[in-house]
Amino acid sequence: MSEREISYTEAAREALTAAMERDPTIFVLGEGIGERGGNFNTTLGLYERFGPRRLRDTPICERGFVGLCTGAAMTGTRPVVDFMFIDFILDSVGELTNQIAKIQYMSGGRLKMPVLLRGCVGIGGGAATHHSGSYYPLFLNVPGFRVVVPTTPYDAKGLMSTALRSDDPVLFLEHKSLLNVRGPVPEEEYQIPFGQAQVCRQGTTVTVVAIGPLVPKSLAACDTLAAEGISVEVIDPRTLAPLDLDTILTSVRKTGRLLVADESFGPCGVGAEIAAQVMAQGFDDLAAPVRRLNGVHTPTPYSPPLEAAVVPSMDQVAAAVRDLAAE
Amino acid sequence: MSEREISYTEAAREALTAAMERDPTIFVLGEGIGERGGNFNTTLGLYERFGPRRLRDTPICERGFVGLCTGAAMTGTRPVVDFMFIDFILDSVGELTNQIAKIQYMSGGRLKMPVLLRGCVGIGGGAATHHSGSYYPLFLNVPGFRVVVPTTPYDAKGLMSTALRSDDPVLFLEHKSLLNVRGPVPEEEYQIPFGQAQVCRQGTTVTVVAIGPLVPKSLAACDTLAAEGISVEVIDPRTLAPLDLDTILTSVRKTGRLLVADESFGPCGVGAEIAAQVMAQGFDDLAAPVRRLNGVHTPTPYSPPLEAAVVPSMDQVAAAVRDLAAE
Amino acid sequence: MKETMTIPKDTLLSLYRTMVRIRRCEEQLARSYAAGTITGACHTYVGEEAVATGVCAHLRDDDAVFSTHRGHGHALAKGVPPRELVAELFGRATGCSGGRGGSMHLFSPEVGMMGTSGIVGPCILQATGAGYSFQLKETDQVGVAFFGDGAVSNGAFHEGLNMATIWDLPVLFVCENNMYATEVAFKDSARNTDVAGRAAGYGLHAEAVDGNDVVAVYEAASAAVARARQGGGPSLIECRTYRTRPHAEGMRDGGYRSQQEIDSWKARDPITAFSRRVVDDGAVTAADLQTIDDAIVAEITEAVAFATDSPWPDPATVADHIYGGVAS
Amino acid sequence: MKETMTIPKDTLLSLYRTMVRIRRCEEQLARSYAAGTITGACHTYVGEEAVATGVCAHLRDDDAVFSTHRGHGHALAKGVPPRELVAELFGRATGCSGGRGGSMHLFSPEVGMMGTSGIVGPCILQATGAGYSFQLKETDQVGVAFFGDGAVSNGAFHEGLNMATIWDLPVLFVCENNMYATEVAFKDSARNTDVAGRAAGYGLHAEAVDGNDVVAVYEAASAAVARARQGGGPSLIECRTYRTRPHAEGMRDGGYRSQQEIDSWKARDPITAFSRRVVDDGAVTAADLQTIDDAIVAEITEAVAFATDSPWPDPATVADHIYGGVAS
């Protein structure tokens, strides 16, 4: 792997740029993604290169342009919607659920639906309740979506590249706190297949399946825990749909204990699904119940002490692992 | 209890009528709910009684009128949205998730949000993929909603009456296959509290938590299973948020085996949440993993043999119970 | 009723054939519904045949049509064979959507029928998106949305028309203003029911025509499609028409509308009016029309037989094609 | 700039006071943002003060205002004390939303400030809903929505205006057309940028006014509010104005707009223009205005001190009030 270090956002942008060079049917829609280069610099410099038809600033009509993308994808182009904050996707849930997710199926595979939907998720920086959502459980519950939650620059580039070749609708969800994280990223294009989890750290006492920002938080907790004699295996699923259950089950076979750590809401969330699947397929391997650590089930407050109180911290991960190891 | 038998729809309508008599701030919005009386007769006869302002036919703008209801609820009235098919709710998910669900919280309880959202859910009769959804996992994942899934006329009336007194937003979801089911219903008003499950049949071998139409299907399977020596306890949670976990845990303490039977999708669904909670709180009571029986994770097809293939049947409930009893 | 003499005889006969095909097919579907052969909803297009016919006459297979719950007429006019439509409503594997869709989900991308939708609104946006593709790929294809007056008060109308206009997309919006959405009158859903006038407010070309006059629709669509193909941007045509059957089969017809109103529109039946006119004009003969009538009767009879004899879809395939996978 | 002589002196002074209060408070918030005291986004209303001021002058505490991400001015004009606004942006328990909201979620139902929203669009619908309540309850209250040009292309505009019109609801729609949505020009989001003209197409009363002229706004709102109270239905006022600071604090100002354009609007500053005019007209004296200026400076200084000294919200309360429970 190259030693060059770039940011998560730069890495994803490299994949987008390469794909747009290669494939003239890819275009990006969003507010301020043209000349401005995106609120989060997701398209910086691309307007100059590809022009207004491929980097299209939209009116504020999220439902409308998601519907537009549906028709575009059905007629041979590959739209990318850059929502800026993913919260703005909610006005388009009808188009997503009843159209985008269903058209490949209803047409018996005669139509493809290569729509990439990207945006920034998660809590942080006082963004408050209209700019802090995650929403991936919805897209796991509804059949038809691929859901990608990269945590490193390397993965952001490789998964973005795969997403831009996918014939399925993909939710590409970039957590606020990760956008400026830097890491080694090869210059050339590469793809990371969907459905392959990453074992970020090996361990024997407890398995932690961590989503997005909980990956670095969990990794940060490992050394302290190791010093206490608790050896933690950290797994980053990287894509939630498809989910690489095998890697999780293999780990649980070894540890017998599983914590799912996820900032997004618990009820009917990713942790519930993983818990139910692990129980169903690995019941005899479990020495203790699967535990979940989630953000507090509440709208996201603005004030710093309140905001901090709703997000799972490294300390909470460590505490949950300790409790689980002791069960 | 009165011996009078009426239909599920009539029962819910009785509660609505009584509430509208009592409370002049209640009004109903929807398409064809005025003179026409509702596609499913949900408001039959009410227009003549309460007039056009309280039974308001709307244009086809679901997002718009859900947003309207938000503002109405904030200013002292109690809107009821009659979606006909609940699928039409999807264009309003932004208003629901970011506004209706959050305003009590954001205002620190100074504003109330008494919005009742009702509609017909589920698969049946060749309704096909745009008229067959359930969607309740979404409303469980997002904090702020009450989710009600009555299965009997008696419950439909009592839960509707409670819903119409609630200061919280309530999803009142009526399964297609239950609308014309008849059963005993008292003439007078009564309320069934949210969060109280009903043990529909007592048993000792396996607990089945069944949602909506899976309740009658599960009950129908019990006698055959009893003849085979499998004693089934059937629990109808009646409301999914709040969820009466205690009743479920009590039953699992006795049976050690739990099946969650639900027509709606499995991934990040109700069964996943119940499985995760039961594991977390009743791990040592479990003699076998919690099992889930769900509708096939696919858009709903139209053709009768395909439609039948995606809906969990009584036979599938029985088979799942048998397998679980044998584990 | 517009002059027909400027239109070639072949085209006149073709317009007639399409309208009669839709009418006879719909009448058949209504009978099949009553007989219980069709399990789901069935919204017929009877009375509105001139609209789909006049518009689709200008479309090629590679133009993309997006339609509504009332989409049988659009599908047939766009070239879906009646047998595939009937088989679809019968739930058979040979239906245009393999039996997965039924009446409200008709897919025939081969002939540019890109789907009907049971949800009101999306077709407007999807046609706009097709226009986006065609502009980006610099083809001369056109995206077409058919939708009812009920969709006019929906946000999709506003957002779709606006985007098509600001980006000069090759799109044709066809509003079938039949004065009702289910049983709710358009005049109760909008204070201003002049759809074409309101559309013009977005800055696109818009005009209203007699939707029961196939020639009027044909001519308006001719200009609009040509403009779109030449990069002249989107247009809206408001077709004022009427459905003479209930909203859906099995529903009541009157109550919300008077028998007199229904009768007055039946008297303006688009097929009767057109056939009288073309014969009067001397453009075609009654015998020409009779030949078509007979052929269509045979075609629909054959379609029903085909559908009835077709296999049911295999339940083992029920979860196929949810995902397409990664492109190579 | 409109004549001021027909307006009582008290009212003129009150308009001035509100505009200056908004301006000084915004300038303070911008400084606090730069200093890092405000953690979240902060969209100021500088340059647009005449709009909220002219409209809210006609509103009572029991009239309901719904606003946007750029809502500080609306909150202050509706009667939220500066100290509660500043404390809210400082994230303190004494803020108008108890620190839960920050800049984009201001709730003060006590004075009829029913919330600002970080999502573009909903305020239009919610004001319509307040109008629905008031009509149903037969009060003479009014629902008011403030929103930007950016919201005009959103479906909420279409659906909300339409419902308010067909049901004759007591609602006032105030469009603050400042020519940009973030960095996207309104003329690129709509071919027809005549918001009032387009609104009239729905069948409601609509007019455009100089949004930098508080008297013009005041007079238009006077008529519209009176009409709504009397059952005359909804109105829309398009206020043509300009924000002279960046979209949000910390963002760039130019690039998408020329310095010349910014300067030309700064030269039309609503407060300067109004104060010059009222003094020229002889309606008030420079000393009257100076008294207000001084009082506002003191008020804002006090507000900052209050906010700074206020307690943080208690994390133990973080999950309170998600549900209200069953009414008795």
Ligand SMILES: Cc1ncc(C[n+]2csc(CCOP(=O)(O)OP(=O)(O)O)c2C)c(N)n1
């Ligand atoms: C979003 C949505 N809301 C409600 C419905 C239920 N519905 C089906 S057809 C219809 C009326 C449509 O009227 P219009 O658009 O005028 O078409 P027409 O039936 O008159 O051809 C309604 C309300 C729906 N399908 N989708």
Ligand SMILES: Cc1ncc(C[n+]2csc(CCOP(=O)(O)OP(=O)(O)O)c2C)c(N)n1
């Ligand atoms: C639905 C939605 N999409 C996108 C955004 C991001 N956003 C915040 S403010 C803004 C521009 C709003 O422009 P306008 O309505 O003209 O108000 P102004 O800022 O000019 O006062 C945008 C796009 C949002 N808040 N909500």
Ligand SMILES: [Mg+2]
């Ligand atoms: Mg209609």
Ligand SMILES: [Mg+2]
């Ligand atoms: Mg603006």
